[in-house]
Amino acid sequence: MQPVLADVYAAAQVIRGLADGTPLVPSPYMSVQAGADFLLKLENMQPIGAFKLRGALNAVAGVGEAAGVTCCSTGNHGRGVAYAARARGMRAVICMSELVPQAKVDGIRALGAEVRIIGQSQDDAQAEVERLVRDEGLTEISPFDDPLVIAGQATIGLEMLAARPDLDTLLVPLSGGGLAAGVAMAAKAIKPGIRVIGITMDRGAAMHQSIKAGKPVEVEEYPSLADSLGGGIGMHNRLSFPMCRDLLDDIVLVSEEEIYRAMQVLYYEDRIVAEGACVVGLAAVLTGKVKLTGPTATIVTGRNLDMDMFTRVMTGQDIRLGDKVINGVKYDT
Template sequence: MIALSQIVEAYERISTIAHQTKLIFAPRMSELSGANIYLKQENLQHTGAYKLRGAFNRIALMSEEERSKGVLAASAGNHAQGVAYSARYFGIKAVIIMPESTPLLKVNGVRRLGAEVILSGDNYDEAYAYAQEYAKENDLFFIHPFADDSVIAGQGTVGLEIIRERSDIDTIILPVGGGGLISGVAALYKQMKPSVRIIGVSAYGAPAMYQSFLAKEIQECKSVHTIADGIAVRDVHSKTFQYILESVNEMVCVDDEEIANAVLYLLENQKVVVEGAGAVGVAALLHNKITFKPKENVAIVLSGGNIDVTMLGVIIEKGLLKSQRKMKFSVVLVDKPGSLKKLTDILTQVGANIVQVDYDRTLTDYGDASITIVLETKGGEHQDIIRGELHKHRFEVKELA
C-alpha cells in the first residue's frame, strides 16, 4: 500500500491550492440508519471533484524537463479537469482524451481551463487505449487517473482531512471505479487507525472491481453502462486491485435506480448537488446495502458534483413519478367538443394539477383521440382517489412510467 509519508507529503504540496472540504452532519440519514452520518463534500472542491488532489500532486513531482513536454490524460471528466487545472497552474500544455459520451458540462469545464480536448471511444477504457498511443506519438507525459502512486497519494489526502477533523470516525464509505481514491484513503487509515472499516461502493453497470474483490482475483467485464460516469471503468488494474485487497474491508454494489434516488435525496434533503459517482455511498445507505452499529460515526465521501443538467432533469422527473408526486397516464376520448373538458373537470374536482396535455388523433381509431396527461399529485392515497374517480366515470386509463 501507499506509505503514510507519501500522503502527508502530498497534502503539504496540495494544501495551497486544494479546498479543505468539511464533514457535514446529515440528520435525516442518521435517523434512517441509526448511525451518525457525516458527508465529506468533495463536490465543493475546485473543479467539482476530489481528482484535483491526485493530478496536482503528480504534476508537482514531475521534473522541469518532463513538464516542458506537456501532459496528457484520459478521463470521463473529473480527472481531466484536475489535470487541466494543475497544468494551468504550472503553465504547461495539457491534452485530454475523453469518451465521446462525456457530459458536455465536463467537456466545457476542461476547455475553460485551457486544455485541448479530443473525444475518442465509447467509454473510459477505449479513450485510455487511444491516449496511450497519442502520448507516445506526441511525446507527452501520461498521467494515469488511478494506477499511479503519486496520484493515489494525492487522493489519500481526503482521508487525512477526515481523520484530522474527526478522529472518532468508525466507518468510511467511498465510491470505487478504478480504485485510486479508496486505495489512498484506505492506506492512510490502515497505517493511522486500522480499526476503521473501509467500504467501497461500485455501480452494477461497471462491476469489474466489485466482482474481482469478491472473487479475490481480477474479473473481466465486457462493457459498462451506468449513470455514474465518474466510476464507469471497465477494466481492473492490477496495482489498485492489490491495494484494495490489502486494505478494504467490504465492497457493495448499487444500481442506476438506486443511484438516481440518492442524487434526488441529497438534492431535496441535504441541499447538495452531486453526480452519480458522488452519490453511490448514499445510495448504499438508503437501500440498506451496509449494516451499521447504533450510533457509530460514519463518513461518506461525496466524490464529485459535476452532473449534466439534462441528466439531473431526468433524475428529478423520474423521482417525482416514483415518489407518487407526479402521475402520467393516457386515455382514449371521443374526438368531439366537450370530451376533454369532462376529463379535466373530474381531475379538477379531485385536486389534481394538470401540468402537461398531449392530444393525438393518429394513434387511435377514426373519431377518437389519444390524450396523454401529466399531473402533480400529493402521494399514493391521492393517486388512488384519482384512479377511482376515473374508473367511476368509465375512463379506461393506461398509466405510463
C-alpha cells in the same frame, strides 16, 4: 511502489491551499435513517468541483520538464489534470470515450486542455494516451494507478479522521480504485480498526469484477447515473487493484434506481447538488445493504453533472440510460 502514510503527508504539503480543507458536515436525515452519525465530506466544493484535483495537483507537481501531460478520464480526473497543467503552463491532452457527458467535456476544454474523444470505452481512450506518450513524449497521469495520484486522494482520509477521530466506517465511491485505495491506506494506517467499504454501481463494476476474478479483467461499460464510476482498471494495474483487494473490507453494489433515489435524498434533504457517483454510499445505507455500527462518513466526490439529467431526476421524470429506462418517482418530502 505502493504509497505509504508518509507519502500522504507529503502530498498534503504539495496541495495545501489549493485543494484541501473541504468541510465534513453531518446529514441529519441520513443520521436518523442510519441510526448513527452520518457525515458528508464535501469534495464537490473543490475549485474544479471534484476530489480529483488533489491527486492531479500532486502528480503534475512531480513531472519534470516534459512536452506535456495526458490522461484517460471519465471527466473529473481530466478536469483536475487540465487545471494543474494550466497552473504550470504545461500542455494537457485529455482522452475520453463517447460515453462521457458533454458537460464534462466542455468543462475540461474551458480549462485550456485539448480533448480527444476516442471510441466507446475507456480502454479505447487509454490506447490514445499510450500513443501520445510513445509518439509525442507526453507524460501520462493515470486517474488511479499512479502513486502520486493515490497519495493525493488519500489526503481526504487524513482530513476526515482529523475532524472526526471517532469514525467507525468510511463509505467510498469505487471506480478505478485510486480514491478507495488511498483513503483506505491512510485511514487504516491511522486507525487500523476502521472499516472501509467500496461502493459502486451494479453494471460495469470493473474493480469489483477484477477482485472476484483475482486479476484485472475487462468489463462491458454501460451508461450510468454514476458515470464517474465507469471505465476499466487497466489490464496491467500495478497499484490500485492490489491495494483495494487487500485494504477494502467489502464492496457493495447499488442499482441505477437506488442511485436515482439517493440523488433525490441528497438534494431534497441536504440541499446538495452532486453527481450520481457521489450518492452510492447513501444508496447502500438507505437500502440496508450496509449496516452502520458507529459514526460513518462518505465522500461527496463531485458536482460536474449534466444539469438537464439532474433536473429530470429531481422532478421525478423517467431516465433512459442506453437500453435501460429508470421509471421516475417524485420525491416525497
